[in-house]
Amino acid sequence: MTTVAPKRKLRVATTSLAGCFGCHMSLLDIDERLVDLLDHIELDSSPLTDIKSPGMCDLGIIEGGLCNAENVHVLRHMRERCRVLVALGACAITGGLPAQRNHLDIRDCLQTVYMTGVGVHRGFIPNDPELPLPLDKVHPLHDVVKVDYFLPGCPPPAEAIWQLLTDLVAGRTPQLGHGLIHYD
Amino acid sequence: MKRGLSEVLAGNAYDPTRLVQILRGMMELEGYISPSVITEIAAALDLPRSAVEGVAGFYSFFETEPRGRYRVHFSDNITDELQGSVELRQRLLDAFHLELGEVSRDGRLSVKLTSCTGMCDQGPAMLVNGRPIARLTPARIGAICSLIRGGSPVDQWPENLFTVDTHLERADRLLSTPIPPGAAIDAALARGAAETLAVVRRSELRGRGGAGFGTGQKWTACAAAPGPDRYVVCNADEGEPGTFKDRVLLMHHADALIEGMTVAGLAIGARKGFIYLRAEYPFLKPTLEATLAARRAAGLLGKDIRGQRGFDFDVDLHMGAGAYVCGEETALLESLEGRRGIPRNRPPYPVTHGYLGRPTVVNNVETLIATAQIALFGDEWFRTLGTPRSAGTRVLSVSGDVARPGIYEYPFGVTVSQVLADAGAERTQAVQVSGPSGTLLARKEFGRRIAFEDVPSAGAFMVFDESRDMVRVVDNFARFFAHESCGFCTPCRVGTTLVKQMMGHLVAGQGSRRHLKDLARVSKVMKQTSQCGLGGTAGNPILDGLEKFEPAFYGRLPSLEVRPVFDLDASLAPAREATGRDDAGAHLDPERG
């Protein structure tokens, strides 16, 4: 039996920007190994916890790209609080499916959705200051902040997330072999 | 059929290799090449329509959508920029309430940028419907605005607007040794082809167009290549920004050039030659055509030249249509055959598989003039000037921050500081030798020599004094390469655009250290993997700039943090407009979250 003196646990924050939570579901798909993982990491703010805003963290994991002003605020906040930032999944890395609106004029999008779309009657474009305004284009994270690691996939396979996290916990540069790198 | 098209086609003998000339003809008639004209040309020449569309879409002076009746192209070279072209351009745009790239609502005017027009010694310059106007001033722009408003056709504008000056500041042997028409041909005929090849080889003349390949070796290889027909091609594309010496040579030494081409024809056994003249020099066309006609009349071109039985040689003039890459010899040949100017895979080389797949020599204007002199005066005479590995002289185009821009001819081996002193340069910070694709020299290197064994030069010599921002200079070059990449290969097609984008971030204060690293990285990928010299050299100004003017680049970084590569607040503007919001939450601080 080896008893290694327990190292300080890594503090990890996760968040979803313009994503679908699929990457987070894939994270949960690590299944029972999550228990092992929790020996090494401690979750800070995350959709999986109730903490709303990250403290100082070792690792930040972000799913989803940048679609609106709030996404930008959250990303910058994460960048400030996390020593290492991981872009998790296609949307965080490329903008993903939301970025397929990039060839459209956002004004037309808003018009269509709120005013002229099928089934919309007496519509108006909401102007509540509580609502974040959309950016004219959807961007990947690295268009705005420094990103340390990228893990592609839609979502990334649980196995790949496991590999990434165990590598990071062990202080290794993450390495993914065939079958773990997927863009779909 | 479209009005005038059949005349244009007939004037070009329905020859598909003249497709670029045919499309030029339609541009002159119509101001653009419409989809139906493309269909008609394709049918008449028996080419796939898609191929004709591809050619029409390749050259920057071809328009496939209606443009203004007056089509203005401002020269975007750095020397024009130094001489105030940006403000002058804005004046013209403001006068017609236009944005760059737009067509005015009445269809009168459209304004675009173009790469260097070869008027660096008399900039800023523009082209109006293809005709250059140099020495632009606010007054000249005002006059041009009135002419455009008045609606008179460009060929009725005052001729003095279109005059192109020659600033010959220093002549050495090439520029001051006239050749009586026919004398070099006679000398070559007396020697015979084999001995003429030997003399050119012994002269150690190296190509003046850039690569510096031995002209004698090139001719000898071509003469030895099997095949029924051979061709001589004069590369008068002169696209390298900062170069205008071929313009002056063509204007004042056309006879010697054609003499040199004829000597080449004799030496390699060619019966046909081409001059490929860049589109920006249409004013040289009459001079060249007149010289060709005079030489035909004098028995210096055509059949049985100088009475020599079977020595037939003639020269055709082809015009380019706005593509720097067509100066690259294999892209030039593609263009000469009526296609997109895409560099070919090599081997095989043009000396064995050139024009129409036949053995071909391609030489620069200055090279060919030198061969005429060598044929007449001999190889020893030629070798008496220059350095051990660079025989003869070099004609430099000097521009930028100097008191006397113009043409300077020196024996090879002249130091950079000598040229600077002669041209009246003061407080010089940098010299870009040989154009954007060449070498950027900083002050401590001004003792270096212009020669193949030290700083090779295709003729450009652009000077920047201490008041100039070298990051902007490099940014200008980055835009040039992105504009001129032919797009054939991945590294240059994407790399030049990434470099342009990153330089744009730097200039806009959105740069970060990552960009400096990536600029170097992309430049190296282009250098190592590109198909031709354009991509191969597109990284030079970046790498030179980062190495020699590093503080200027670092000075452009707002902080050491990664910065957003787009304007965050501006990216909310369309949504602000759609919602009518302007509260604090409707903005993003570029500095802080």
Place this chain on the structure above:
Amino acid sequence: MMPPTPTAAPVPRPTFQLDDHQVPFTPGQTVIQAALAAGIYIPHLCHHPDFAPHGSCKVCTCRINGRMATSCTFPAAEGLQVESEAPEVQALRRDLVQFLFTEGNHFCPSCEQSGDCKLQAVAYDLGLLTGHYNPLFPDRPVDASHSDVLLDTNRCILCELCVRASATMDGKSIFALSGRGITKHLVVNAESGRLGDTILAVTDKAMSVCPVGALIRKRQGFRVPIGQRTYDAAPIREIAVQGAATAPGTGGQTP
């Protein structure tokens, strides 16, 4: 009577060095043809065994006798020293493939070609996790006018395989390139600019050569589920040289 042909003594084939292998070749072959025939993979995108060398994608770049060159255009020759897996060579390839991702709009999760796509498979082979550069997000058209074919130029990597196939094998010249530099783009042989107005047939050779998801057959969408496709089963490195050992010297077959 014809004299009997003397049985020629087997002449040893000439070879060149490729990383740790001695690769035999038939004169006239390019470096990549000989390598693939010998079962050695060199990443490539615009090379296809049925067509003349093109040399535009540059992904097959190797260090040949000390200089970077495209192995798909380089004639094989006795004694060449070819380095394909050297770290610097692989690094260049990674950048080139990243350039291609950065240049287009590649949203693999919604692409019908995902899993069968060579660009994607080569990127997997090179271990790419990201396009690295800031994406250009170009505005490119989708043409759905043809009854059987969808042309989505967002994913076109400009390899000209369809151009070459249509011109040389189908005799139709349906495709060509126009524009230049970063604005270079595919055009089709119709004044309307619409694929539906051309004589393209879904059975044309041009329809079977696109390495990416730019030329897509309609009504075939997602027949094979994501995750069970060509390069899910095995890496391109293995698939591209399958059959090479049984038919040496036939030139590389790529699926």
